[in-house]
Amino acid sequence: MSARPGLILALTRDHALSRNIILLIGAVGTIACLILAQWHVGALWALLLFAPILVLALVDLVQVHHSLRRNYPASARFRWLFEWLRPFLRAYIVESDLDGRPFSHDARALVYARAKGAVDAHPFGTELDVYSDEYEWLAHSIAPSRNAPGQTRVSVGTDQCSRPYRAARLNISAMSFGALGAHAIEALNLGARLGNFYHDTGEGGLSPYHLKHGGDVVWEVGSGYFGCRDARGRFDPGHFADRAAHDAVKMTEIKLSQGAKPGHGGLLPGAKVTEEIARTRDVEAGQDCLSPPGHSAFSTPIELVEFAARMRDLSGGKPVGLKLCVGYPHELFAVVKAMLETGILVDFIVIDGAEGGTGAAPTELSDRIGMPLREGLILARNALVGSNLKDRIRLAASGKVSSGAGIAMNAALGADWCNAARAFMFSLGCVQSMRCHTDTCPTGVATQSPARERALVVPEKAERVARFQRATLAALHDIVVACGIDSPDEFTPDGLRQRISAVEMRSIDELYPFVEPGELLDGARDERLARWWAQADATTFKRQSV
Numbered sequence: 001m002s003a004r005p006g007l008i009l010a011l012t013r014d015h016a017l018s019r020n021i022i023l024l025i026g027a028v029g030t031i032a033c034l035i036l037a038q039w040h041v042g043a044l045w046a047l048l049l050f051a052p053i054l055v056l057a058l059v060d061l062v063q064v065h066h067s068l069r070r071n072y073p074a075s076a077r078f079r080w081l082f083e084w085l086r087p088f089l090r091a092y093i094v095e096s097d098l099d100g101r102p103f104s105h106d107a108r109a110l111v112y113a114r115a116k117g118a119v120d121a122h123p124f125g126t127e128l129d130v131y132s133d134e135y136e137w138l139a140h141s142i143a144p145s146r147n148a149p150g151q152t153r154v155s156v157g158t159d160q161c162s163r164p165y166r167a168a169r170l171n172i173s174a175m176s177f178g179a180l181g182a183h184a185i186e187a188l189n190l191g192a193r194l195g196n197f198y199h200d201t202g203e204g205g206l207s208p209y210h211l212k213h214g215g216d217v218v219w220e221v222g223s224g225y226f227g228c229r230d231a232r233g234r235f236d237p238g239h240f241a242d243r244a245a246h247d248a249v250k251m252t253e254i255k256l257s258q259g260a261k262p263g264h265g266g267l268l269p270g271a272k273v274t275e276e277i278a279r280t281r282d283v284e285a286g287q288d289c290l291s292p293p294g295h296s297a298f299s300t301p302i303e304l305v306e307f308a309a310r311m312r313d314l315s316g317g318k319p320v321g322l323k324l325c326v327g328y329p330h331e332l333f334a335v336v337k338a339m340l341e342t343g344i345l346v347d348f349i350v351i352d353g354a355e356g357g358t359g360a361a362p363t364e365l366s367d368r369i370g371m372p373l374r375e376g377l378i379l380a381r382n383a384l385v386g387s388n389l390k391d392r393i394r395l396a397a398s399g400k401v402s403s404g405a406g407i408a409m410n411a412a413l414g415a416d417w418c419n420a421a422r423a424f425m426f427s428l429g430c431v432q433s434m435r436c437h438t439d440t441c442p443t444g445v446a447t448q449s450p451a452r453e454r455a456l457v458v459p460e461k462a463e464r465v466a467r468f469q470r471a472t473l474a475a476l477h478d479i480v481v482a483c484g485i486d487s488p489d490e491f492t493p494d495g496l497r498q499r500i501s502a503v504e505m506r507s508i509d510e511l512y513p514f515v516e517p518g519e520l521l522d523g524a525r526d527e528r529l530a531r532w533w534a535q536a537d538a539t540t541f542k543r544q545s546v
Contacts, residue, residue: 019071019072019075020057020072020073021075022053022057022073022074022075023054023057023058023061023073023074025050025053026050026051026053026054026055026056026057026074027054027057029046029049029050029053029054030047030050030051030054032050033046033047033050033051034047053074056073056074056077057073057074058073059073060072060073060074060076060077061073087433087434088433102355102357102400102422102432103400103402103422103426103432106127107402107403108426108431108432110402110403111402111423111426111427111468112426112427114427114467114468114471114472115426115427115464115465115467115468116464116467117467117471120471130499131499131502132499132502133499133500133501133502134499135498135499136409136496136497136498136499137496137497138405138408138409138412138479138483138491138495138496138497139483139494139495139496139497139507140482140483140484141482141483141484141485142484143484144481144482144483144484145480145481145483145484145485145486147486148477148480148481148485148486148487149486149487150474150477151168151169151473151477152169152487152488152489153166153167153168153169154166154167154168154169154394154416154417156251156319156321156347156348156394157319157347158345158346158347158392158393159392160309160312160344160345160347161312161317161318161319161320161347162316162317163316163317163318163319164319164347165198165216165250165251165318165319167197167198167394167396167416167417168195168196168197168198168417168469168473169407169417169418169473169476169488170197170401170407170417170418170419170420170469170472170473170476171192171197171198171199171200171218171417171418171419171420172188172191172192172197172198172199172200172419172420172421172424172465173200173356173398173419173420173421173424174200174201174202174203174220174253174255174258174323174398174419174421175188175200175202175421175425176201176202176203176204176205177201177202177204177205177207177209177210177277177280178204178268178272178277178280178281178448179202179204179358179359179436179446180425180445180446181441181444181445181446181447181448181449181452181453181456182207182209182276182453183444183453183454183456183457183458183461184425184428184444184445184446184453184456184461185207185209185210186209186212186213186458186462187428187456187458187461187462187465188215188424188428188462188465189209189210189211189212189213189214189215189217190213190215190458190459190462190465191215191424191427191461191462191463191464191465191466191469192215192216192465192466193213193214193215193216194462194463194465194466195465195466195469195470196216197216197469198215198216198217198218198250198251199215199216199217199218200217200218200220200253200419201217201218201219201220202220203220203221203222203223203224203226203255203291204226204277204280204281205226205227205280205281205282206219206227206243206246206249206280207276207280208280210248211246211248213462214248215248216248216250217246217248217249217250218249218250218251218252218253219243219244219249219251219252219253220252220253220255220323221235221240221252221253221254221255221311222255222291223255223265223291223292223293223294223295223296224265224281224289224290224291224292225282225297226280226281226282226283226289226291227239227240227243227280227281227282228240228243228244228282229281229282229283233290233292233296234296234297235296235297235307236282237310237314239282240311240314240315241314241315244311244314244315244316244318245315245316249315249318250318250319251318251319251320251321251347251348252311252312252315252318252319252320252321253320253321253322253323253350254295254304254307254308254311254320254321254322254323255323255324256295256322256323256324257323257324257325257327257352257370258323258325258352258356258358259325259352259353259354259355259356259370259373259398259399260354260356260357260358260361260365260366260370261358261361261362261365261366261369262324262325262327262354262365262369262370263293263294263327263365263369264293264361264362264365265290265291265292265293265294266290266291268288268289268291270286270287270288270289272439272448273285273286273287273288273289274448277289277448295307299541300338300538300539300540300541301331301334301335301337301338301537301538301539301540301541302338302341302342302538302539304322304335304338305335305338305339305342305344305345305346306342306344308320308321308322308344308346309344312347319347319348320346320347321346321347321348321349321350321394321396322335322346322348322349322350323349323350323352323398324349324350324351324352325351325352325353325354325356325370325371325376326351326370326371326375326376326379326380327370327371328543329379329532330532330533330535330536330543330544331536331541332379332380332383333383333520333532333533333535333536334536334537334538334540334541336383336384336387336389336536337387337536337537337538338538339387339389340387340389340538341538342538345389345392345393346393347393347394348393348394348395348396348416349380349384349393349394349395349396350396350397350398350419351373351376351377351380351395351396351397351398351399351415352373352376352398352399353370353371353372353373353374353376353377353397353398353399353400354366354369354370354371354372354373354376354399355372355373355399355400356373356398356399356400356421357400357421357422359436359437359446372399373397373398373399373400373410374413375512377395377397377410377413377414377415378413378414378512378514380395380414381395381413381414381514382513382514382515382520382529383520384414385414385514385515385516385517385519386515386516386517386518386519386520386521386524386529386533387518387520387521388517388518388521390414390517394416394417395414395415395416396415396416396417396418396419397410397413397415397417397418397419398418398419398420398421400422401418401419401420401423402420402422402423402426402472403472403475404472404473404474404475404476404477404478404479405475405479406418407472407473407476407488408476408479408480408483408488408491409496411488411489411491412491412492412493412495412496412508413493413496413508416489423468424465424468424469425445425446426468427461427464427465427467427468427469428443428445428456428461428464428465429443429444429445429455429456429461429464430443430445430446431443440452443455443456444456476488483495492509493507493508493509493512493514494507494508494509495507496508498511513525513526513528513529515529520533531546534546
């Protein structure tokens with residue numbers, strides 16, 4: 001006998017028949033159709049099915065790029081089919097109401113219901129595990145408030161600002177034209193006008209669609225200075241002053257970093273830089289549009305606050321703020337020290353959490369870089385309270401906010417108002433298909449395709465945007481009343497509770513340090529805060545030795 005196994009044994013041992021089953025089906029089917037075609041013309045129609053299968057399998061068998069396709073011709077392609085179907089099958093069939101990331105089915109359903117003006121009540125009690133260590137809640141009062149006004153607003157602007165603004169408790173967070181399509185930007189802005197709240201432009205510049213319907217706008221200026229840059233990509237004060245003077249622009253904001261990709265910047269490929277986007281961003285059409293990681297207009301904390309003061313003057317005295325995801329605590333403290341040393345104050349600070357969203361970001365940055373919102377917000381609150389600045393500088397929170405409870409919890413940590421991006425995208429009809437970076441958004445929100453944008457009808461979606469914001473603030477009011485206070489400003493850390501095990505809970509001020517007014521100036525009791533404050537220097541972002 002030969003030392004080599006027989007053909008049948010080899011095929012059985014190596015599963016060659018099963019690996020090549022589609023190739024065999026295509027071959028047998030094609031041959032059979034060719035033979036039968038002599039007697040029955042219908043066999044030629046069957047050939048249209050079997051011949052392409054055979055060709056596809058033969059192509060896979062001889063190609064050199066994919067090992068699976070060489071070993072499993074044609075059948076390996078089912079793997080890619082199911083990979084493509086996987087997120088849709090998971091979202092609609094596999095996940096429970098409380099599963100799903102970044103937003104669960106229930107979180108999305110709440111936004112959809114409020115945007116449509118449908119019933120948003122939940123039957124039969126909570127589905128949350130109230131003994132899970134992820135559970136948190138707000139303490140209510142036996143004596144609910146009788147005097148809480150239906151809606152309250154936040155006055156933004158220090159005494160260095162000549163044109164203060166009154167902000168709503170929930171506003172549209174930064175989303176650029178380019179990341180979102182023109183119809184989506186229009187609907188958001190019209191919704192902001194109908195609901196009397198503001199619309200942040202994102203760092204992609206102040207587009208005509210942000211101004212078309214007259215909604216309040218906060219113009220975000222990032223490191224690319226889009227919409228206010230010169231030919232070298234540096235800040236152009238004249239161009240900024242011209243656009244910031246627009247009546248719709250109520251405040252301006254310096255973006256230092258964003259939660260989903262802090263310290264990264266970004267690149268819009270030249271293929272996506274249309275003539276319209278190029279005009280909005282002051283760049284060349286068809287050329288790569290770079291947003292560098294850092295700013296060129298300043299390099300120290302003092303230079304930063306001086307730049308902010310310059311922007312406030314150029315805008316005609318409108319409030320100017322900072323937006324950042326907190327990284328090293330001493331850097332945030334250095335900015336506070338710069339304000340104390342120069343006497344120049346920003347009017348507001350927006351803290352973005354690492355859980356915040358974006359159209360696209362490197363996975364490692366989204367997953368592992370940046371401070372989550374809770375810790376960042378508490379640190380910013382301590383920085384302002386501990387330096388006696390909290391009563392002058394407003395603090396806002398941005399990062400996965402989608403409900404009245406979320407606004408209330410952030411208020412307990414020091415936030416005066418909240419911004420939301422993805423929640424407002426849901427109100428436009430976003431279904432969390434996770435295709436924001438592909439320009440193939442199925443609902444016409446995150447795309448520049450005119451054919452896809454057609455699905456988003458601006459007047460109808462604008463009403464949904466306004467309804468969602470209005471219903472969410474109504475839910476916030478219900479929480480304010482239940483907690484026995486008259487305003488979200490009265491939420492305190494001791495009223496926010498966190499379960500840390502099945503048999504133990506703590507209030508947030510028992511888990512995190514919360515300083516008293518002026519405490520950082522006098523010497524913080526918490527040794528970490530005291531160390532970070534000592535490491536901060538107004539003349540540099542570098543950590544000082546202590």
